[in-house]
Amino acid sequence: MFLVHREEEGTTAGRIVEDEAYVEHDQAAHSSIGMTGRNRVLFGPPGHAYVFLSYGMHSCVNAVTGREGKGEAVLLRALEPVQGIGLMQARRKTEKVTSLCSGPGKLTQALHITLQHNGVSLTENSLQIWSADSMPGYEPPNEDEIVQTTRIGISKSKDLPFRFYIKGSRFVSRK
């Protein structure tokens, strides 16, 4: 799928090439400690953005996937830049296209996704960020083009194979 952000400055969009699943009873999931002020959106209805601040300085965005009360989501870890590349380069302060969205903190910076987007719907086209099923010129990957590995940057439940990325993509955070 694709993630799109629109504001006065311009529209930026990318194809999701890497993500990680965080599920119920998963010790690495923010929801595992129960509902708190930070994670309440995780327990809400699916199809909404859960945005949190990582290490005090980077925003990371999830798509809530579980039914209300479950606390499940998919962390978006990397995008292939599709639209608004010039704007992404300015925001990221680099020309290198493979480095614009190749990490959860990078892609939020490139698309200007902030804590203000926490809780917004990803399925209603009227808002600032939303998801799209398809874009012209892009074909969905076949199942044999999806690589499954362990998740990155966590200390608990690090052996669960819940990270997925598109095989051969130059835009993932790591191969």
Next chain:
DNA sequence: GTACTGATTTTCT
């Protein structure tokens, strides 16, 4: 290419 380190601040106990 890999390995290590500092930046920075919210969050919860």
Next chain:
DNA sequence: GAAAATCAGTACC
């Protein structure tokens, strides 16, 4: 008071 779903820069190979 410690941990944290990260990143950029540096050193080294």
